[in-house]
Amino acid sequence: MKTSSRYIAAETLCQVYKKQQPVKPILEKLCQQKQLNPRERSLAMNMVFGVLRKRQYLDILLRKLSTVRLKKLDPFVHQALTVGLYQLFFLDSIPESAIVNEAVNSCKTAKVHKRLHGFVNGILRNATRQKEALANGMKEQEQEIHTTPSGLFKRWQERFGLEKARYICEINGEEPPLTLRVNSTKTSIDDFEALLTREGITGTRGPAPESLIIEDYQGLIGDIPGYKDGLFQVQDSAAQLASLLLLPIKSGGHYLDACAGLGGKTSHIIQLGADKEIKVIAVEPDAKRKEKFITNIERLFTHHEVELHPTSLQEFKASNTQAFDGILVDAPCSGTGVIRRQPDIRWNRKEEDFLQKQIIQLEILSLAAEMLAPTGILVYATCSLEIEENEDLIKKFLLLFPDFYLTDCQNYLPEEVGEHIRPAKDGDGSFFAPLPSKRLDGFFAARLARRDKQ
Numbered sequence: 001m002k003t004s005s006r007y008i009a010a011e012t013l014c015q016v017y018k019k020q021q022p023v024k025p026i027l028e029k030l031c032q033q034k035q036l037n038p039r040e041r042s043l044a045m046n047m048v049f050g051v052l053r054k055r056q057y058l059d060i061l062l063r064k065l066s067t068v069r070l071k072k073l074d075p076f077v078h079q080a081l082t083v084g085l086y087q088l089f090f091l092d093s094i095p096e097s098a099i100v101n102e103a104v105n106s107c108k109t110a111k112v113h114k115r116l117h118g119f120v121n122g123i124l125r126n127a128t129r130q131k132e133a134l135a136n137g138m139k140e141q142e143q144e145i146h147t148t149p150s151g152l153f154k155r156w157q158e159r160f161g162l163e164k165a166r167y168i169c170e171i172n173g174e175e176p177p178l179t180l181r182v183n184s185t186k187t188s189i190d191d192f193e194a195l196l197t198r199e200g201i202t203g204t205r206g207p208a209p210e211s212l213i214i215e216d217y218q219g220l221i222g223d224i225p226g227y228k229d230g231l232f233q234v235q236d237s238a239a240q241l242a243s244l245l246l247l248p249i250k251s252g253g254h255y256l257d258a259c260a261g262l263g264g265k266t267s268h269i270i271q272l273g274a275d276k277e278i279k280v281i282a283v284e285p286d287a288k289r290k291e292k293f294i295t296n297i298e299r300l301f302t303h304h305e306v307e308l309h310p311t312s313l314q315e316f317k318a319s320n321t322q323a324f325d326g327i328l329v330d331a332p333c334s335g336t337g338v339i340r341r342q343p344d345i346r347w348n349r350k351e352e353d354f355l356q357k358q359i360i361q362l363e364i365l366s367l368a369a370e371m372l373a374p375t376g377i378l379v380y381a382t383c384s385l386e387i388e389e390n391e392d393l394i395k396k397f398l399l400l401f402p403d404f405y406l407t408d409c410q411n412y413l414p415e416e417v418g419e420h421i422r423p424a425k426d427g428d429g430s431f432f433a434p435l436p437s438k439r440l441d442g443f444f445a446a447r448l449a450r451r452d453k454q
């Protein structure tokens with residue numbers, strides 16, 4: 001039997017829960033092994049991410065429909081059912097009969113015992129018949145639906161209060177906005193917006209100066225006009241705003257992106273320094289990310305040369321002799337501010353992870369500080385909401401490096417994001433620390449500088 005996207009989706013979910021590992025590599029490996037075509041692959045991804053976002057909702061539904069307790073269910077059957085229910089309740093375009101048949105077929109592919117095929121068929125047929133009543137019933141259980149496991153909810157409630165913690169959980173269950181950063185070295189935001197409009201795509205201005213939020217776009221990113229010509233980069237406004245903290249850009253300055261990833265922020269630094277003849281160096285140890293980094297920079301810029309070091313910052317520092325005017329440390333982190341983009345994070349994080357992350361983050365930030373010129377600016381950022389990786393980390397850094405201080409973010413950011421700037425509890429300065437919301441990812445950024453020695 002042909003392997004379908006439903007089988008891949010259910011199998012991916014089983015492995016994510018069992019291994020407690022990130023979803024993307026698991027999904028990617030299964031799609032490659034089973035040679036799924038691009039359309040099936042994209043459907044599988046849509047279903048996996050959708051189920052991870054709506055897991056509570058789907059499990060509550062399933063409890064209403066199943067005579068067997070969820071813990072006792074065969075793991076594959078459990079996931080084949082959540083994938084089926086997700087399509088039934090959240091995707092409009094798939095006929096109900098296909099949803100039921102494909103769920104049963106995926107159980108056959110997984111070699112689930114024959115007697116369970118009828119069980120899967122029965123539950124999904126029942127769900128189809130009672131769909132409206134079930135959906136109405138779910139509206140009354142909103143609080144239960146948005147609960148987040150792993151103690152994360154309790155953490156957020158203690159730090160941000162009950163109302164905000166609930167809002168974070170609600171946002172984490174939604175599709176994230178698609179935000180673009182317009183490449184100002186090639187076009188203006190007005191011209192790019194006009195180009196989108198001509199192609200029937202609606203973009204609205206986001207909170208970052210060069211950001212456009214694309215409404216209701218269901219296609220591939222590569223099909224958005226201007227992609228191949230490098231007119232934009234996909235990047236959330238929170239990430240865009242964090243790079244602005246490197247301002248003012250020094251003419252002829254040397255800039256380091258210490259954890260460059262796919263080059264989202266490196267390319268922004270190039271944009272910010274476009275007329276200032278700056279030199280940009282990027283460091284990224286992950287081989288796959290390095291490849292994507294190169295493709296991205298080549299797509300966005302025809303002339304600018306970035307020096308990419310495919311090493312860790314530790315290795316880079318060992319042979320580096322230059323002092324930088326600006327360093328951005330977008331540190332590896334727990335990612336709890338971007339759960340709607342990586343919904344497996346919600347189920348995979350353990351309490352001890354946050355302090356573990358802090359150790360590597362502090363090491364990277366300290367190395368960066370040692371490479372900063374005396375008048376340079378050091379920006380530390382994460383997409384985490386956790387105090388260990390953010391405020392506490394900065395506190396520890398300032399104890400280790402007493403010649404540094406935390407500056408005020410508000411001087412570098414647009415007024416409209418003022419509500420996301422939090423003053424430091426002890427001492428001067430402030431952080432840019434938005435909680436996840438409709439138009440912004442959850443993020444944290446701190447702008448650090450050296451005290452004047454005179």
Ligand SMILES: C[S@@+](CC[C@H](N)C(=O)[O-])C[C@H]1O[C@@H](n2cnc3c(N)ncnc32)[C@H](O)[C@@H]1O
Binds near residue numbers: 259283332
């Ligand atoms: C949050 S991501 C950076 C995203 C990137 N700034 C962007 O905007 O696309 C963190 C990156 O740090 C890298 N990293 C992990 N350990 C590192 C180390 N010791 N030195 C430098 N980079 C490291 C990871 O491979 C990952 O790509």
